[in-house]
Amino acid sequence: MDIAARAKQLAQPHAEQLGLTLWDVRFLKEGAHWYLRFWIDKPDGIGLDDCEALSRAIDQPLDDANFIQQQYSLEVCSPGIERELTRDEHFAQYIGSKIRVKMKHPPQELVGELTGYVAKTLTLACDDETHEITLKSAAWVKLYDDFDEA
Numbered sequence: 001m002d003i004a005a006r007a008k009q010l011a012q013p014h015a016e017q018l019g020l021t022l023w024d025v026r027f028l029k030e031g032a033h034w035y036l037r038f039w040i041d042k043p044d045g046i047g048l049d050d051c052e053a054l055s056r057a058i059d060q061p062l063d064d065a066n067f068i069q070q071q072y073s074l075e076v077c078s079p080g081i082e083r084e085l086t087r088d089e090h091f092a093q094y095i096g097s098k099i100r101v102k103m104k105h106p107p108q109e110l111v112g113e114l115t116g117y118v119a120k121t122l123t124l125a126c127d128d129e130t131h132e133i134t135l136k137s138a139a140w141v142k143l144y145d146d147f148d149e150a
Helices: 003-017 048-065 088-093
Strands: 021-030 033-041 072-077 098-103 108-118 121-126 129-134 138-143
Touching (some): 003 021, 003 033, 048 072, 098 121, 108 129
Antiparallel strands (some): 098 108, 098 138, 108 121, 121 129
16 A cells, blocks of 8 residues: 555544545655645535644654655645546546546647546537547646636
8 A cells, every 4th residue: 555545544534533525645755855745625615724633633643653754744735626636536526517637648728517437537528529538648637617707
């Protein structure tokens, strides 16, 4: 089991006790530093107090478990309005929603409605076209916030 998966498993009961959902967990190297990042969510939105509460709840258990050899910074944050969709359950939850997909080759961005998701392939309805896009061909997939269009 990789570090992010172990950290998620350790943090899950603490998040549930606080009424939070673990949106994603990643162990990333950025420059010379390592980060263990938890993205959390709840139905009425996340505030700084929620991030602080989970951070305090998992800090000591992570130290006690001692499965991360590198020095790292622990971060707990909200996935935001334009959250990145990375897991099967994210795609299932947002079928019918407007999303943005940044394609790797050719580099372009598509915006449309997520109409389906099966076997790591999403179906995107854009105006009069439908695209079948594998996750491997996408740099990222995010919810689309049309706030600026209103």
